[in-house]
Amino acid sequence: MSICRLDHYNLWVPADQVETVRAFYCDVLGFEVGPRPGLSSSGYWLYAGGAPLVHVSVRGSDGPSPTGMLNHIAFAATDLDPLLARLHTAGIAYDIKPADHSGQTQLFFRDTCGLRLEINCPTAPSALSK
DSSP: OOOOSOOOEEEEEOGGGHHHHHHIIIIITOOEEEOOOOOSSOEEEEEETTEEEEEEEEOOSSOSOTTTTOOEEEEEOSOSHHHHHHHHHHTOOEEEEOOOTTSOEEEEEEOTTSOEEEEEESSOOSSOOO
């Protein structure tokens, strides 16, 4: 067995931040709220390409998330220009690194929880730059 793609990741978010997190992933990154099984916690499953990639769960009174050492989450993309436009409109700082050893252009920024996100794309952005 080989790992072939990101399946999902879970964000354990305080109740007062859930809507802000949902809005960021939907409005800036283009995810869509989709079906979520009946779980004991509340939250959202956010879909891209028909797959539930980001699971947002309301954190109870259990304390901070145990994933404090998580460095970043990476997603593959086909075109950076639309995302750069949304980041720019939202006033979100980002860094672009030219094609690396894999031939991918890398875009780095932080979500509303402070989690570092990486977007990998086979082509460089054409119109927008930082």
